[in-house]
Amino acid sequence: MAAVAESKGRGSAVVMALYLLFLMLPIYWLLNMSLKTNREILGVFSLWPQNPTLANYKTILTDPSWYMGYVNSMIYVVMNTVISITVALPAAYAFSRYRFLGDKHLFFWLLTNRMAPAAVFALPFFQLYSSIGLFDTHIAVALAHCLFNVPLAVWILEGFMSGVPREIDETAYIDGYSFPRFFVKIFMPLIASGIGVAAFFCFMFSWVELLLSRTLTSVNAKPIAATMTRTVSASGMDWGVLAAAGILTIIPGALVIWFVRNYIAKGFALGRV
């Protein structure tokens, strides 16, 4: 209602402006650096590039050892998202619709995996995937990230599914739908925003994770994040390229946010508000 909104005055605007400034400054600084030459970065201190250059971006986009990092990251992130959502959908349906032997324990146990420190799993994963010949493959990273993404996806989807009245399932069965057909044709469209939110989170956590993805890869599936750390230490601080690489890692996230912007708030509450 208008009157309520109006009561938020100038004070709120100032608070938000300061907070957003705080969030944006470091990112701006990175952007600023990415458009400078190394000489300018180290030589003059300036708030914006004096001689803007795209050379740093060109370095990255023309060198396979750089840009393959992005390709690798995208491959395992997409694989992980697809796997997580696919297995989580039926499980979330089971949790939201039925009681069964050990359901509560199972649900809690799934969630405990979200609490497992990645550091704990780094070494065992390394050994496990090496022993079955999956080391340095995209699927290894995708599967490893399922450790925390599958429980999260189940949790989010269960929240959205519980919001769909059960009468809809029953009506569909009475109308003669088989379970798989009902699930795909009727139920999934109903929780489309939930699936979107779950996919967003899987994407997010898989995209930002480094410890496991670095441990499980060496060359062929090396993620961009790892490429950054290694190249930097090897080439004696090429600040401009580092900054450009950093900015390029922000772009996929920014794109994804743009697509889900209308669901962000509800999504971050995992459909449970």
Added chain:
Amino acid sequence: MMDKPVNNRAWFLVLPVLLLVAFSAVLPLMTVVNYSVQDTFGGNEFFWAGLEWFDEVIHSDRIRAALGRQILFSAIILAIEIPLGIFVALNMPKKGFWASFCLVLMALPLLIPWNVVGTIWQVFGRVDIGLLGHTLKALGIDYNYVNDAIDAWITIIVMDVWHWTSLVALLCYAGLQSIPDAYYQAAKIDQASRWKVFRYIELPRMQGVLLIAVLLRFMDSFMIYTEPFVVTGGGPGNATTFLSIDLVKTAIGQFDLGPAAAFSLIYFLVILLISFVFYTVMTKDQGGQ
């Protein structure tokens, strides 16, 4: 919901998740348990070591110090990010263009790879080329996160606040959005002060999302690895060596499998325990009566 039908065939629907998580969690965890009770003198020969490693871990001053730092870090993070997140959420525009604008910008730090977050702050805080470090130096403040433990802590805390406060704020915002206008109108008519509106309308409505926020922030801050590792590498000295950094050093750096495994299990259990305590305390209130 009480009226869900009992159907044990639902297990078939859960089976894929079960197999997948068993593969990626149970199997590795068994390896960890296995290592934690064995010793090796090289090669592939292992000996039963009983609880020796657990004993060593529990009495290790190094790990105890790391645990202390970890608890202090998580406590500071929660103490800053939860109130700040609530405060930001309360000041966000409710709808329209500016609401979307704020949401998109706020979500941005959450989707930056964690090592890039570290890189951003590593650069930002540098005295020679970073805006923050340079400005502080220009103001005559002696700031150097590489050599000074306090400065390193401040940098990492500010970085974490920068990185994660938006998550808390977005959760609280979602909670606030679910409050019908009638509540605010009733409060006006009842002549409730701004504080009372917060205390009796907004805070109770945010309880559920705050629980999620506290749990997520606690777990993730307790497991923090990448960001401080990039910024300080755990230093100066061991000043910012948190549990995960210490663990990775032991396990992958020194290949001390036994102690690392025992350490892992204890670490995991501590997180479970504290999460459980948080969960119990924060839901205790919800029964009614």
Added chain:
Amino acid sequence: MTKIILENLAHSYLPNPTKDSDWALKPMNMTWQDGGAYALLGSSGCGKSTLLNIISGLLVPSRGRILFGDQDVTNLPTAARNIAQVFQFPVVYDTMSVRDNLAFPLRNRGMAEADVAKRVAEVAAMIGMTDTLDRRAKGLTADAKQKISLGRGMVRQDVNAILFDEPLTVIDPHMKWELRTQLKDLHRQFGHTMIYVTHDQTEALTFADQVVVMYDGRVVQAGTPQALFDTPEHTFVGYFIGSPGMNVIDAQVNGNIATVEGAQIALMHGFGALSGKTQLGIRPEFLRLSTGDDGLPYQISRIEDVGHHRILRGKVGTADVNVIVPEGQPIPADANRIIPDPAHTHVYVDDWRVDPAKAERAA
């Protein structure tokens, strides 16, 4: 306590209203007498909640003034107006006990704790919640929560008016009746001005002394329930009040003769020659079945027995017309005509009733 005057009041939710339809509330003048029990009746979207929120100060009107007695309160905030309002859905402070909920508006105004306790006890007795005063509000049923909302609305004795915005929507039917009776009693007892918004005519007619009917952002009629029934000033009032509503039939009117579908009937008054969309409005209660050639040609399509009377559904030409036949009166098998009671036959031009007295003076 004081009377509430609306002067040239109008409201639009748009910043720059241009068309007539941009206005949620069209310009109106109205006076709410001190101590009156009013019902504000209309279908959803007719502007009744907007009007209520303007009176309580939750909305500032785009135009016009609101006066409480002599004081202009148009720009005063809600708190300064001393109004109580109860909303459609229960608003309770979940974390407080029932007692604290009821005490909340009093404590916020700095009332002494002893007086608060006394007043809360009184209100709790009124709404029948003395036993549950110390329970947390959260676990209560929707009924109980709405009773708390009602109680909070009535706990302050010095209010200028109590506004109810469809307060019984979530309440069980039998409980509705009970609460409405209680509200009525409270009104008699304490004499607060009460304005009760509803879309349910039964609720409006049983609660209020004065019913204000709104349609499309306008007050179309304000009057006693009897007046609304006998002489609806607008076809909407005719439709909306009564069960079934008033029949509205297209007609040509010339002097004191109305022509419908070729049949002529006599009117009690002369109206001259009317132009515009001319219609007759006759309530089903005032139509009599007949055979032969007098009255209007009528074709019965269905008979509904609703207990104490029967409702005939049928048509005059293309217009749907309902007739109420009292119990015990036979329905002739060959009935093909209806004869209106001239005393209760109204003439409408462009949906507004033509006042016969004025029409006669003009003619």
